[in-house]
Amino acid sequence: MTDTAHSTDLDLQVNRRGFLKGCTIVAAALGISEAMIPKLVEAATSAQRPPVIWLHFQECTGCTESLLRASHPDIGRLILEIISLDYHETVMAAAGHQAEKSLHDTLDKYAGKFLCVVEGGIPTKDKGIYCKIAGRTAVDILAEVAPKAAAIIAIGSCATFGGIQAAAPNPTGSKGVRDLVSGTPVINIPGCPPNPISFLGTVLHYLTFNRLPVTDNLGRPLFAYGRRIHDHCERRAHFDEGRFAEQFGDFGHRNGYCLYKLGCKGPETFSNCPSARFNDVDVWPVSVGHGCIGCTEPNFWDTMTPFYERLPNVKIPGIGGTTVDTAGKTILGVAAAAVGIHAAIGIGKKVIKGCGCKGEKKES
């Protein structure tokens, strides 16, 4: 359905203006010139909507919920006008056999053409029994769907890096998509949940240019994860001047001082939170008084905890020690190496690493 079908209706015209504005914002976020906006709009409203299969594994549905909060495009426009959301367990009308039919109809009809979104970690321990849908394990479902997808977007920290269930001792052997899939392009949109703008920007980029955006070595698109939070935080000036909140509710906390001493993980976290902000109300956790918890970084549940203790090795102005930059590189370097090892074993070959095998490599 094209957007112009309703050009006589005032209400929907207003929505169209909102939509064009949204496309402009997305274009700006992606670093696309204004001349490309008509192409973006065309891609977003083309007659044949690109089919999407959205798989849920070990997850909390928070990533899906984040899309309910998006405004440009809003969820109604996204799923009814931009993409064809053919399989998504949280919103689809069909259930049971009828739902399975929807999945297989799309797999058969659009093999090699559909976009796959994965939300949730994939349990690999004990033959994957910790997550089953329609009698099949998450691993088996991913093994069937992944090779047929044109590309995979792993949304959220669970699908990217295993997420909370992969925190020590990772009782179910949970892993991210890139740990298991090779042969199909996978892009990572981490965050718990990620800002929907980061996911939607990736989708619109892909639909416009037919390729995924440029990423860092963790598979995260640069337009959303290219900058360190600490480097574009509105409280940075307070950090540089040595003004810190010491306790929630104290004078410094009430006046926007730096939250580093209350545990903020901004110095080691890469994300657009300070600039993109959340819920269209100009906020992010730091703006209302809580430190960043580092949720876009691999294994943050283990590496960034305790959340209310300050990061070690961050150079505070006027005090000697390691610099912020060195600390960040060290952590990322370790994580990138771990991803590289996992990526070597592919689901395409139906070889799953760590399925209840003894001597499984420890995650940490």
Next chain:
Amino acid sequence: MTERITIDPITRIEGHLRIDAEVDGGKVTKAWSSGQMWRGIEVILQGRDPRDAWLFTQRICGVCTTVHALASVRAVENALQLEIPLNAQYIRNIVMSVHALQDHIVHFYVLSALDWVDVVSALSADPVKTASLAGSISSWSNNSVKRFKAVQEKLQGIVDSGQLGPFANGYWGHPAMKLPPEANLMAVAHYLEALDYQRKATQALGIISGKNPHIQNLSVGGVTTALNPDSDSALNMERLYWVKQLIGEVRGFIQQVYLPDVAAIGALYKDWLPYGAGVTNYLAMPDMVLDTKSTKFDLPGGTIMNGDLGTVKPISSFNDPYLRDNVVENISHAWYKGDWTKHPYEEETVPEYTDFQDDGKYTWLKAPRFAGQPMQVGPLAQMLVGYAQGHQEIIKNVNNALGLVSSIAGVTVGPEVLHSTLGRHVARAVRASMLADLSLKHWELLVDNIGKGDLTIFNKPTFPKGEQRGFGIHEAPRGALSHWIVIQDGKIKNYQCVVPSTWNAGPRDKEGLPGPYEASLVGNPIADAKQPLEVLRTIHSFDPCIACAVHMLDPEGRETIKVKAL
């Protein structure tokens, strides 16, 4: 002839749920509810800092975001007997109520309306008659002919494109779909509008909490939302009035669209009022706290047994021993080793997956029991507990809603119809309407307190040596939630969540007593076993959340999971 049906996956819920049912003579005669995912979050918590627990437990569920955060900080505070500043209580109450507004709207329109509303039938509706129908039950200004016509065209466009997306393979034209085309068109239009209003609720929540899903403004001891009317880096009056405006808009939608829609569906499907009661023991938690010690509340808690309102017993504080001493969980039919029944502080579990066994183990969910009995939890439980206790606001709001159902149905219905599939929807809409009012009340309380010069938001927790035990309770959108923590020398020694969807979706217990989902399906009509729409109706009426329902374990080492008795 008995026919066995399995619905897997149950969609339009959170998480992975399988329902099995035996059908005989067009009715369900026996049912099984099976949770299909386990993550082990409580295991992961062991040994960690209790102040971090709420950030972990909130990730149990992103649909019920906020709820496990609130229950968790309350559990730690209960263990430390820590009082909470008034501002923090009010901010938590606004968080709780505003999130519930979003959650209840999404549940009715996105997760359950398509069980009752035939989207395809809406194409043949007359927009003029639709506006007339809508005008007869509500004064909502968006119920115009023009609007309904635009929605119908939009729908036609989707059908013409051949890409039905989430509407593909739905139960359109099913014999159990009974609404006239105009009612279907009205509901589809409101489905689309609901998407806008639920977002407004999340915006109000965002201003206070920094982001959502998964808020980031709590702390053991209070909240971290800085208050300062004289700063641009804190919640000031500009921000607070933005919150108020958004809540007001959402309140309008709830009271003029959601509640009338639910009443209309209840009335137009009045043949369905006898179905789905199931377990009529009810449990609700008190919430919307009014004092620093958590002993006064705007919403009541308590229990009712056997559907008899005369049996009501209150739960009247966050320390109430009536609750603390009566909760147990049983694992006879769950994929854990053994068949024990234990109090949450004492639980010790080893996973033992057996695949689906009709008479053995068949789910990752445990069976919670209160004083030995299965309990139904959720908005219906809270409304009935309040009704039975003479809670004036609840009595007024419930009676108003039943009056609306009666006037549309043309027959008088009383509170007895609430023990049903449709009753759960009506109670949820009534609760949403009350919470819309209460969130504005607590906004006023917060602003009044700030006006007195009180900007306190936090009492710093200190963790003594030795062991402390505590439980935190919360009335979540899906019902009674409790977290149970054992702290040893400032670290988490054991952590258990007893969750609304575990109460409702849990399996049979050792005595063979079925859980609420299982009991509620018995007697449900099934027109076509291959298209078991009616099962979805009853299951969805509970608002299942399986990520919440499945949890627990106690592993030592990586290969074997072993248990530590406390």
